[in-house]
Amino acid sequence: MSKVADNPLILVDGSSYLFRAFHAPPHLTNSNGEPTGAVYGVVNMLRSLINRFKPTQMAVIFDAKGKTFRSDMYPEYKANRPPMPDDLRVQIKPLHQIIKALGLPLICVEGVEADDVIGTLAKQASEQNRHVLISTGDKDMAQLVNPHVTLINTMTDTIMDESGVKDKFGIGPELIIDYLALMGDKVDNIPGLPGVGEKTALAMLQGIGSIEKLYQDPDKVASLSFRGAKTMPKKLRENENEAKLSYQLATIKTDVELDLAHQELNIEAPDQNQLIELYKAMEFKRWLSDAIGQQDTKAQSEVEEISEKAAGNYSCILDKTEFNLWLAKLQSAELIAFDTETTSLNYMQAEIVGVSFAVEAGEAAYVPVAHDYEDAPTQLDRDWVLNQLKPLLEDPNKAIVGQNLKYDKHVLANYDIDLKGIAHDSMIESYVYNSVGTRHDMDSLALKYLGHKNISFEEIAGKGAKQLTFNQIHLDTAAPYAAEDADITLQLHQKLWDLLAKDEKLKTVYQTIELPLIPVLSKIEQNGVLIDSYQLSKQSEDILIRLAKLEEQAHEIAGEKFNLSSTKQLQKILFEQLNHPVIKKTPKGAPSTAEEVLQELALDYPLPKVIIEYRGLAKLKSTYTDKLPLMVANKTGRVHTSYHQAVTATGRLSSTDPNLQNIPIRNEEGRKVRKAFVAQDGYKIVAADYSQIELRIMAHLSGDEGLLTAFSEGRDIHKATAAEVFNTDLDKVSSEQRRSAKAINFGLIYGMSAFGLSRQLGIPRGEAQKYMELYFERYPGVLKYMESTRAFAEEHGYVETIFGRRLQLPDIKARNGAVRKAAERAAINAPMQGTAADIIKYAMIQVDQWITEQNNQDVIMVMQVHDELVFEIKASAVESAQAKIQQIMQDAAKLKVPLLVEAGVGENWDEAH
Template structure:
């Protein structure tokens, strides 16, 4: 609900600007009447749950004050009133006891903020009205009609549609709950009836929010149709026989409905009518604001923690005079002629608000060889985010920002987005003009949302940094500090006001322009700093230009393609998991002897270690018995309770992370989910993903398979999964040049059965499935640096038996042991290891005085070249596959990458041909001294194909 109100608040700001321009053109300041009660709820639901130092809620206080202050700074009204509902009921409650009876009570967190709001508004010098026995609407209606009688213009700010009945040539309504300006034409366009018939309209329809009954069965369309034919309720009831002859749906039964509910209709008319003759004894001249009580405001703002406003009060900028209005020209032409620039040190940043400015930049871009660009958006969701602005930089210390969708009171006129897109599209799509970005994959996708396919993307400073040292932080703020010794404006600094977060489209354009222009400028400067370093290292330069940079756009297009999801299947499975979890919970509670919160580590500690006296295997930093997964897994070998708790945790995680969440992530645009691939998420070069995380869906258990069954092929297509077989072991064979391993892979041996045969000195045909399982654990365990102790725990054997397996392994594969030892020594000498493609994996703790840290670094040194090379291989495969896919039209799409697996959608008519090409390309894209093997599966869903 907070999001709902927040976005309507944005619309409110835009509409207010439009109305203001109308009053400017007429050179007349309106009397402003504010529905304070409407503001209360809008502010409460639109702001986060802010509190002051005493923990008292302040969100509504901040929101109401901010909206009214912005309105005053925008219009500088000579007359204004803020009207609230008085305590107690109104005359309508006396007429109809059920009036508003269905409304929920005001939230207590909102109720306690009303008095502070009133105090602030009075201190601001604003006339504040609460009249007993009537509602705010009636007071506003009376004041509006009183002003209208004197030929004065009135601007009513409210979220109440009932107010539409007041609209006239002199009274304009800003409907804060939708996108329309409600002048007389706007009312008729919105409701289908003119202001004079709004009361009849509401009387027929009723109003569930106020519990006004209306006529059952008469909705908006029927009410509109009736009032098109008749002049109002009286006319309808005087001509009921004509109703049945109307060409509207249900006309024949409508007469009886109207007849049966005439009393309710007439009661509803009375309840919906805003009184315009309340005895106020108040003239319009009495609505002039008083001078503000600045000392009282300072005390209040200090108490509430509104520090920014406190500073503004102290320097005299809280209330802006008309001459101080930075973004308030006297007419629209003045906006167009204003050049907004920001100077900082030797930097020249420009805000583009005119076509002339835009054309100047377009000319410069057209003749440039390379430029940096960045986008500002209202979301990090690349597939749905709205473009708020674009920043550009061609030369160091020079940049511009083109605002497109900023919404707040006083926002300058921005160029139409269609005009900007039309002029920039040819430049962005010109591959001869090179482009630089920071995390350019995101910006590419944002512009694709607007029909721009960016070409010529040559550099990404985030990836340049990542290739140079994957251990570094690669965000722009960190890179600028490290490489340019420059403290940037951060996004949090820009969008946080008095501890309240707002979206960037609500930030002042000049502030955003400084921030966004700096982003483009810093991107260009970072490239100039990083590229020479990268270019000097031939292998790293090749890695960047042939793998990482081309992959970025491939990933962006994969993300945009997305994966089709069977929502119904997930919902069904979620219900299954719910039943299983309830059954497990009951079993756990019965076994524990009492009901407790399974998700609470504290309660679990008591149950396991105090009540059931299970052995304490590990303690937390605070000294409490640990209940982490590793501890529970070990306890589960001997005790049923931790075994059931582990099962419960696993199922709960699947339900919360996938079966419940995935349906919510399905895009309304195309029925697909669109993950985000993180190219810098691991130090080894492997890709990760989020929203959703595709890497963590279990493969080998039934629960994980059921989730994968929801990843489906569209009609006429099949899912094809292509998975590299034992790729890290093949890389180990290549790196170590061990003859036995090389021979085994050259002859397409079952490597785990072969290893068991070698270790146990028995024929391969005599190796049991259990022996093969143990050999598999040895094969994979050793490349991760597993010790005899670790192996014994993993396959549940004695440590001396595990040591026998490891010793026997190295006897049969002596070059593997030699490679491992040499790698440790080389890592200690250089401080890094390399993949076959030259990717460097730095090991800062390889020479640590701490034995634990040193051994961990040595294990990473052994494994990193294999993991990193595996990452390089599948990235190379994706690039090769992409070249092929570009030639195939819609026959094949690459939709997912998970670990060593690529997933495709393939047209059924071209299945055989595509599968052959997938296998051929993936097995031959990277040369090792052993053959690469790819297992290909086909199905209607991911589970069937895997």
């Protein structure tokens, strides 16, 4: 690769990058639906250039509005270019504002193009032996390259000096204008010579020389060996005016009158305040964090900086007198922000290192109890501190706010403290207010809502394998970090509660669903689930044998050995050795081997089918059969998952460590994993599952008479749909027709197109389209619901569940068709999926209330998976408890159609499901 001189003058072709960034994925928008992708792309490139080359001089040059001298010379110049898309036009102003706030000179000159300004500045500088780096994706700029001028394309990370130009084009910079003029340019509407492409232009320039030399003796061209050489002299003579005009149009002007000389293009200090406001508006969170961090960087060292942030605001409590003063404050406060610092994120293993609290913004305290680094100061006894706090924390009338209080509730339970006064949770407030607007961790929320950059854990603990646990961190840095957590939690609550309280629906979702769910999820997680580790180990052994056979089978089909887990080797085998068609490419242009690609190839070829099975089994083994036995907690002998309320866009819970939502149930090996989830002696597993809940919600929302009747009469909805679509009697519906109807029913919920349905059913697209049209004829209310939902989403930018949960749809007005269609599909599905999530959450709260009120030791709620609740129930109580659970779940919501809950009983989860 070519080298760049130290500290070059960097000239950026802003217009070139603006268009390229606009058309490149991902097509970003902020939470208001405003496009931001082009701004992000250009600014990202600028930041990278500055970080890489550390220049002292730099300018970003854009085309000005209006016509240029080339249009006067040739009115058809660029006449075919479409108008600038609105989604790009609205990004120009904020981009220019950010560039200026970064301290970079920004230049637009009327009557000429950005290329001409760059050419002029480059010529000025190179004539004074100043090294210039032009950042562009435009091949025309190659004409400017000389011993002092180099090009860089940051999109491809290629650098071109004079030899680089020759390597790429086959000619030197001095012939680039001739090259462009001979070929012409359809995009810019430069005529060129008719029928002359890259190879012909190159052959003439390499064989004879410049356009000037070609016209000195056109007949010499006939002696060259390229195809069409014999007729070229005539073509040259007939199109001499066009050739010379094209030469003028392709020539970059290097004598533009400018207000600034190249020596004046100095980079100034960034305006951090302006950048913070702009990055907040664009929602560029990482850069916002950087800008806020730069604004704070005034102290001499990291430790001093952290301490300075906290000075006068935060206390580190090391004696009982000060602790008691704070305790009195807590006892009299209306609301307490509370947080724990621990040794682990695993709530079953975490030990308390300290606690922090705040009762008013800007003032907080940290009580360390277990920092054990060398020379650590004497701290208050952990048991004494927790005993003092226990009455406060267990008082249901003492209002407490936290960030992810479920974790703190778990940790306190390890010390026999039952946290009861959960009044607010800033993470949940943010999630209910806007589930897709940001991540809901404290650092992201502080940046978004408070414009504040928190002290990060990595700042005080380090990174990677050498990262310290909290007990190893010195108090001079640990205390400000911990106290800040409580302080910022309180401030976030104050901000977010103001936003939530203005919307009665969102407030109700928060107060009646999400907050009461916190202690319920905590109980389920504490209960854990019993697994048969021996059975899983045996299954792992069986899978290992099967994997070996599949590997052997794959090698036999391929005709050679290869690593089935290597993407590169698989690409070579599938697309080079076996010549399978390339269905899709990766962002880097390589043939994709993603799951959906393999599934499509598997319809016609044997190897992809083997690979799919191999991958599925390998993942099942590594994720579940190998891993689950290692996750059994020593003190309970059970596996304890973590449920997350603030992850999915629609309100559904997710789970990790282990992920209970992703255990496959459509194949035998996946069901075997479920068989390993067992009940303790004397108990049974009971699984209660909502039947076709999203279709029932669709019937309720759409009010379609056909669907309402089918559900109210208790018909098989897929058979009923098949009878309608295929115009046959209910008792004559074939299994194939029912399968097709089921695909239509569920496909419509997820916004499936006729193309998607045709692929799923293996039928022509026209036939699938006909099925869908027949469906809408029979169920017109569904079509009306879909159309009205799209219209509502486009007007308001969101959709709602029956209970008022809101899903923001920032891409619903996107110009990019694919992005907009995805948002429309989400608009149709989210009210159903979100309502289903709300219903099962209500059910969990009410089932838990029943268990608590009855002080029922015989019923233990152990899992929630999709639309299913799983229990361990004493064998003697199964019949009555099962009936009560079904009743509570069915009564969790009143819809226009009955909710149906199916329950099963077994020794294990698979038997019960």
